[in-house]
Amino acid sequence: MILEEMYRSGVRTPSAQQIQQITAHLSNYGRIEGKNVFYWFQNHKARERQKLRRRLSRHYQLLCSGHSLPHHQLYCMQDATAFPQSRHHATPTHSLHLESNGGLNLLEKMEIGNAEEAPETNYEAFGHDWTSMMMLPNRRSLRTLDLFPTTSTGLKDECATSKSSSSTSIN
């Protein structure tokens, strides 16, 4: 929990020294090494970002879904979620420019890491260094077709961390 707290208060990639300190502190509770702390931050950051990303894309989908989509059953697929994020200091505020990220983003993740609905506080907090990823018009791809967001599933799947749900046996 200590780690979450730090994370929450803005620590993202602690320096070696910070890691040392944290480690020392945590070692009061159990055996731990610097690398554990290091990994923790790496993973946590990444996963948090994924969630965020996902949340955004979901948002996006909702936005788009406002119209069209007659019925469930649809096809669409194709990168509904794919938002190329420009990593690398995307200009903070939503500037949608393209920026033609010199790199080519390799793939982008789809969305895993959903769950969690309690928006709970934080998240507003990340005014810090957020290497946010914003969507930027990925020149290629994405244009493919604008069919709409799959949400067509008829049912909104959101339902909260709904795990399970009917899923069973569709496989």
Place this chain on the structure above:
Amino acid sequence: MILEEMYRSGVRTPSAQQIQQITAHLSNYGRIEGKNVFYWFQNHKARERQKLRRRLSRHYQLLCSGHSLPHHQLYCMQDATAFPQSRHHATPTHSLHLESNGGLNLLEKMEIGNAEEAPETNYEAFGHDWTSMMMLPNRRSLRTLDLFPTTSTGLKDECATSKSSSSTSIN
């Protein structure tokens, strides 16, 4: 079952797009999200690998059993988990002669019940970010007391596997 089929036909780690498609397809049968598909593949692959591994180790045991063990009361190897190993360079643990595993098999080690107290800190892996970081300052100093590993939580009924850094839940 669709998933098994795909798996069978070679899909192991579908790309984001593939996942999307699959998801879309499956959503005809029930509520499902990309992450479910993602997890499914991850788990399936892992478990398949695991089975295989297990099977091999069993095999191995049989081979060895010709001479070593007095009785073949197989100690519920069950997990016989070993510990950290690096991916890559399969370390057949216990390098028994032959094995000729040389193949590209991704199979890595199997562990036979050689308990062996692992001296932690065998992280020879130096060469990573964190290591570089960690090495700088005077390491050695802050060793606060180590109290021990809050052993409690780690309880499992199976065979030991010794240490296993029960780092659980200190966060």
Place this chain on the structure above:
DNA sequence: GCCATATGAATGAAGG
């Protein structure tokens, strides 16, 4: 009522 097993989800650790 326990077990053993199965499977989705999550997290730690590495490699790249």
Place this chain on the structure above:
DNA sequence: CCTTCATTCATATGGC
């Protein structure tokens, strides 16, 4: 930072 893997956690379920 991104992927992938191994492990582990938590349930769900089928037997006995």
